[in-house]
Ligand SMILES: Nc1ncnc2c1ncn2[C@@H]1O[C@H](COP(=O)(O)OP(=O)(O)O)[C@@H](O)[C@H]1O
């Protein structure tokens with residue numbers, strides 16, 4: 001029987017070496033071809049996606065063009081814009097392939113807002129990398145110019161960092177659920193969802209970018225997903241990553257992952273939030289499974305890092 005699967009698409013499922021709109025749409029076409037395999041197998045597919053590179057680039061464009069007549073738009077609006085543009089690309093890529101393959105299904109993207117807490121400590125500690133990778137010198141020069149924070153990102157270069165509060169609720173959840181129950185493939189919580197706080201005058205956007213892995217985990221939890229799959233740039237999560245003694249994780253229990261977190265095995269802003277997101281999901285849905293792997297490995301999913309929270313595994317571990 002078909003399973004309910006929430007897939008979170010990472011950066012390289014959207015953008016590889018060509019950041020033009022056409023370049024990103026070309027990458028997404030290949031991504032969609034792989035995702036349609038899950039639909040052909042009879043599964044219910046729910047797609048979430050990142051926007052880190054795109055929202056940072058858009059923010060830079062806003063700042064570069066900022067003038068009285070053409071003012072820079074705030075970060076929540078940039079999240080909405082990139083959620084919309086990437087959602088449009090994913091939706092069309094999926095639908096073109098569904099038509100080509102004669103599959104009677106349609107994909108639709110939903111503008112999704114996530115409620116965050118205005119007292120979340122993340123607002124005081126910008127940590128989410130966005131936009132292009134820079135050298136240390138370029139980052140220093142950029143920081144002097146725009147006053148933003150820049151940090152080194154998991155050995156890959158320097159990037160602008162912005163606050164990244166945790167998503168507490170997905171406001172459009174009832175509509176997403178309705179669409180899924182009616183057979184639509186939904187694209188939602190894109191870019192982590194547009195971050196909003198609740199005020200007496202209604203929801204109000206805030207300057208932040210929510211981590212899409214946490215937003216996707218929340219969505220997977222709310223939808224009672226059977227599988228939560230995070231597709232990223234590596235087939236497996238590693239301990240001692242990048243060192244001579246690196247070791248890939250295959251079947252792993254959340255208790256082991258918590259131990260590795262306490263040993264600082266996962267880089268903040270890249271692998272750490274993914275590992276935390278699957279733990280968060282499996283704590284709420286202990287009989288479900290989570291997988292962290294690459295898009296290319298989607299057909300061999302179970303050779304990726306498969307995470308569980310089943311008591312059976314815990315008993316075996318303690319035996
Ligand atoms: N312990 C680790 N195991 C595997 N990959 C890691 C680890 N620590 C950091 N990484 C890096 O993190 C990357 C995934 O993070 P990132 O590229 O930010 O995610 P996304 O795919 O969502 O854009 C991997 O491709 C890898 O280069």
Ligand SMILES: NC(=O)OP(=O)(O)O
Nearest residue numbers: 050051052191211212
């Ligand atoms: N919003 C977000 O987490 O995007 P990336 O996964 O692209 O960094």
